[in-house]
Amino acid sequence: MIGIFDSGLGGLTAYRELHKLLPNEDFVYFGDTGRVPYGSRSYEILERYTKQDINFLISRGADAILAACGTVSSVVLDDVKGSYNVPMLGVVDASATEALTATKNGIIGIIGTGATVSSGAFDRKLKAGGAKEVVSVACPLFVPLVENGYIGRDCTVTKLIAQDYLAKIKASGADTLILGCTHFPIIADIIGDILPDVTLVNSGAAAAKALAKSYKATANKGSSEFFVSDNPVNFDAVARIFLGGETVKAQRIDIDKY
DSSP states (O other): OEEEEESSSTTHHHHHHHHHHOTTSOEEEEEOTTTOOOTTOOHHHHHHHHHHHHHHHHHTTOSEEEEOOHHHHHHTHHHHGGGOSSOEEOSHHHHHHHHHHHOSSSEEEEEEOHHHHHHTHHHHHHHHTTOSEEEEEEOTTHHHHHHTTOOOTTOHHHHHHHHHHHHHHHHHTOSEEEEOSTTGGGGHHHHHHHSTTSEEEEHHHHHHHHHHHHOOOOOOOOOEEEEESSOHHHHHHHHHHHTTTOOOOOEEOOGGGO
16 A cells, blocks of 8 residues: 655645556555645654654555655655655655756756755755756745645736746746646646746656556555545545546544554
């Protein structure tokens, strides 16, 4: 069984990709909707949240875990995963590799939460891989906008904020942009309209492909369970958008017990 966690709904982009690649595998997904966003949290808080999320997934039977959260992957995952015997992947390595393969001019942009950008994790991977220039921009408002449904291609509020955030990326001449938070692919149309000649790298999808390659698939039922830490009604409604119309029914759990 593969466990996936994120601060909220964004990790569903990774789940959707993994489910396509491993349709017979069992999945358990946890979205920490009661404590979203993670991007503004301190290291200590992120470490505690991450351990609780992992502990819950393992309690449900997960034998491999995808941290579908750019903040967790960038800031605490390397420090935390050594405490567990379960293999864990984040979104940094796979998306950096994909971006390095895609770029033609060596100028790569990164957008993510404040914690993701300030950690420098993507920057280090890209520069070590030969990137000529890395341009990082924190986009803290994107997560709450997505979580609250401001995701339409013509959404004026999101478009205006995106134009402001992406101005630095546009001016840099970057030909490739890593969407360093799994919420961001949901507004990829808006981002793509502002940066029409830039290749967008979906960090969640890249990580899902990497996990699918390394995971030893088992003959399971192909079941999927979804859990949240807040009211599941909102999650269920917005999840349909993330999953291309698929209906899910999430259950609320008390994550502090883990």
